[in-house]
Amino acid sequence: MKDLLRQRLQAALQECYATGTLASGAAPEVQLEVPGNPDHGDFATNLAMMLAKPERKAPRQVAEALVTALGDGGGLWRRLEIAGPGFINFTLAPLAWFGTLDEILRRDAVFGSATTGAGRKVQVEFVSANPTGPLHIGHGRGAAVGDTLCRLLAATGWDVTREFYYNDAGAQIANLALSVQARCLGIEPGDERWPADGYQGEYIRDVARSYLAGETVDAGDQHVTAAADPHDLDAIRRFAVAYLRREQDQDLQAFDVRFDVYSLESALYTDGKVEDVVRRLIASGHTFEADNALWLRTTGFGDDKDRVMRKADGSYTYFVPDVAYHLDKWQRGFSRVINEQGADHHSTITRVRAGLQALDVGIPKGWPDYVLHQMVTVLRGGEEVKISKRAGSYVTLRDLIEEVGRDATRFFFLMRRSDAQLVFDIDLAKQQGNENPVFYVQYAHARVCSINRNAAEQGVPLPAAGEAELAALTLDEEVALTRLLARYPEVVAGAAESLEPHRLAFYLQELAAAFHSYYNRQRVLVDDPAVTRARLLLVNAVRIVLRNALGLLGMAAPERM
RNA sequence: GCGCGGUUAGCUCAGAUGGAUAGAGCGUUGGCCUCCGGAGCCAAAGGUCACAGGUUCGAAUCCUGUACCGCGCGCCA
Numbered sequence: 001m002k003d004l005l006r007q008r009l010q011a012a013l014q015e016c017y018a019t020g021t022l023a024s025g026a027a028p029e030v031q032l033e034v035p036g037n038p039d040h041g042d043f044a045t046n047l048a049m050m051l052a053k054p055e056r057k058a059p060r061q062v063a064e065a066l067v068t069a070l071g072d073g074g075g076l077w078r079r080l081e082i083a084g085p086g087f088i089n090f091t092l093a094p095l096a097w098f099g100t101l102d103e104i105l106r107r108d109a110v111f112g113s114a115t116t117g118a119g120r121k122v123q124v125e126f127v128s129a130n131p132t133g134p135l136h137i138g139h140g141r142g143a144a145v146g147d148t149l150c151r152l153l154a155a156t157g158w159d160v161t162r163e164f165y166y167n168d169a170g171a172q173i174a175n176l177a178l179s180v181q182a183r184c185l186g187i188e189p190g191d192e193r194w195p196a197d198g199y200q201g202e203y204i205r206d207v208a209r210s211y212l213a214g215e216t217v218d219a220g221d222q223h224v225t226a227a228a229d230p231h232d233l234d235a236i237r238r239f240a241v242a243y244l245r246r247e248q249d250q251d252l253q254a255f256d257v258r259f260d261v262y263s264l265e266s267a268l269y270t271d272g273k274v275e276d277v278v279r280r281l282i283a284s285g286h287t288f289e290a291d292n293a294l295w296l297r298t299t300g301f302g303d304d305k306d307r308v309m310r311k312a313d314g315s316y317t318y319f320v321p322d323v324a325y326h327l328d329k330w331q332r333g334f335s336r337v338i339n340e341q342g343a344d345h346h347s348t349i350t351r352v353r354a355g356l357q358a359l360d361v362g363i364p365k366g367w368p369d370y371v372l373h374q375m376v377t378v379l380r381g382g383e384e385v386k387i388s389k390r391a392g393s394y395v396t397l398r399d400l401i402e403e404v405g406r407d408a409t410r411f412f413f414l415m416r417r418s419d420a421q422l423v424f425d426i427d428l429a430k431q432q433g434n435e436n437p438v439f440y441v442q443y444a445h446a447r448v449c450s451i452n453r454n455a456a457e458q459g460v461p462l463p464a465a466g467e468a469e470l471a472a473l474t475l476d477e478e479v480a481l482t483r484l485l486a487r488y489p490e491v492v493a494g495a496a497e498s499l500e501p502h503r504l505a506f507y508l509q510e511l512a513a514a515f516h517s518y519y520n521r522q523r524v525l526v527d528d529p530a531v532t533r534a535r536l537l538l539v540n541a542v543r544i545v546l547r548n549a550l551g552l553l554g555m556a557a558p559e560r561m
Numbered sequence: 562g563c564g565c566g567g568u569u570a571g572c573u574c575a576g577a578u579g580g581a582u583a584g585a586g587c588g589u590u591g592g593c594c595u596c597c598g599g600a601g602c603c604a605a606a607g608g609u610c611a612c613a614g615g616u617u618c619g620a621a622u623c624c625u626g627u628a629c630c631g632c633g634c635g636c637c638a
Contacts, residue, residue, distance in 0.1 A: 031580095086618085170637080173638095291636085293636055310636085322638090375632065416575095419566055444601095506585080509575095516601055520599090
């Protein structure tokens with residue numbers, strides 16, 4: 001619809017130049033918007049105002065010329081007016097809207113999807129929690145945002161690879177092994193033999209118990225049987241990592257989040273990719289030695305200080321494998337990569353990008369893209385629940401899903417822009433009333449399904465789409481509802497392009513509200529069969545869009561509740 | 562101190578890439594069930610868009626500065 005109007009405006013502009021009514025030859029991008037105020041029609045353009053300067057005429061004068069050239073639009077609109085400082089407002093003929101409904105009903109499950117991605121490859125890395133404990137609520141936000149980003153990109157034609165990176169090497173893992181070992185030996189937190197900065201959570205006790213019992217853990221491609229020897233630190237480490245990977249996999253499964261590729265930091269070492277990157281960086285001349293350490297001159301790439309690559313003890317700092325990992329992504333052919341991560345890891349961005357630039361292999365400056373999510377605070381009973389992994393007191397993702405349900409959890413995480421902090425009110429998420437937007441939206445879908453059931457009982461089948469059937473939709477609110485439905489593809493495209501999944505959540509609430517309002521005011525199943533059929537088609541178009549949008553958020557569209 | 566994010570109604574937050582009279586939910590107040598599911602609907606009240614400048618036909622939106630909140634600033638990840 002928008003594209004059609006845009007074409008008409010382009011044509012009108014060209015005609016003005018051809019007839020000499022306008023002279024500048026300027027060709028600004030034609031912007032069309034849906035005005036907030038319905039009095040301003042269905043669409044509005046600021047084209048005349050943009051042309052005012054190059055034309056050196058008053059905006060309204062330019063608008064006059066354009067409106068004359070637009071003519072009657074061949075019945076596409078029923079009103080065309082110049083308003084305010086020089087807007088041109090279009091009010092479409094009701095008939096023009098029926099095409100949209102027809103399209104929704106015909107395209108059904110794929111309505112809203114697009115081909116803008118043209119099958120190009122994009123890789124999205126998200127969650128990427130260290131295997132040192134269960135997933136907490138912050139990972140949950142990352143999982144919800146990342147997963148919906150993937151769904152949005154796939155819906156707009158991208159070939160998406162979902163990837164999870166396990167930091168299963170390094171100091172934190174060593175720390176994990178020590179913590180489990182301490183538990184194996186019956187050492188409690190607080191004991192003077194307890195490792196400094198050890199993980200104190202109860203789950204460490206579970207890992208220790210399982211290890212001592214000689215259990216076997218299957219996680220991804222890892223199958224580890226516990227050696228049960230509390231003095232074999234290396235065996236403990238392998239077992240603990242596998243154990244916690246399995247836990248995290250189960251958490252993600254409960255959240256309905258899946259990955260195509262799991263990458264292990266440890267593999268970057270065993271495959272020699274870390275050494276390779278170090279050699280390349282040294283060869284490119286961006287490193288230096290100082291204080292018994294090897295440094296990367298990241299200040300040459302916008303960092304505020306240089307960073308150590310190889311510590312005095314000979315091991316590497318975390319960002320070296322990170323750079324190796326991203327070089328690997330690049331070499332796998334991902335010219336577009338999006339990393340979704342918590343804002344507390346923000347400082348890695350400059351470092352990783354700097355390392356990649358220093359490699360001199362033609363990686364673009366701003367590569368990869370990042371989507372950061374801000375911190376989550378949890379509210380229970382109006383009180384903030386403190387999160388501390390090392391102290392072991394925090395809300396796990398699995399607890400949350402069990403308590404409030406998968407759908408509500410996902411929706412709450414996606415109700416906010418990811419770069420704004422989020423307050424997760426557990427009590428609200430659990431409520432089954434109108435205070436809770438999750439139920440409000442899903443209920444709208446269930447309601448349409450209920451109407452369909454009643455229609456079927458009354459022997460009224462859902463008619464085939466077609467403009468003839470839709471002509472019985474004459475009410476303003478029916479046009480308004482259709483207008484909202486017609487906006488859906490743009491919402492999807494906008495959310496995908498700007499990497500802002502929350503837009504879907506807001507759109508869903510708006511659509512549900514419009515539907516509930518319509519439902520309350522008008523009956524669908526009425527005496528007049530023509531009206532009944534038309535309204536059935538309308539509410540089923542609503543059902544389709546609700547279901548598609550819920551699907552993109554990874555939520556169910558229940559037929560009854 | 563430096564970097565990033567935030568600041569919009571009593572509360573929680575949108576604001577579609579610069580548009581017309583700044584919106585929603587919750588909460589508050591007052592209405593609507595002989596009616597396809599009241600898990601719903603309608604209405605009212607509620608604003609110095611943190612502050613000060615700037616850019617232009619036009620700014621919550623872009624730029625500069627200030628204030629406050631969060632996060633980061635390690636040879637941890």
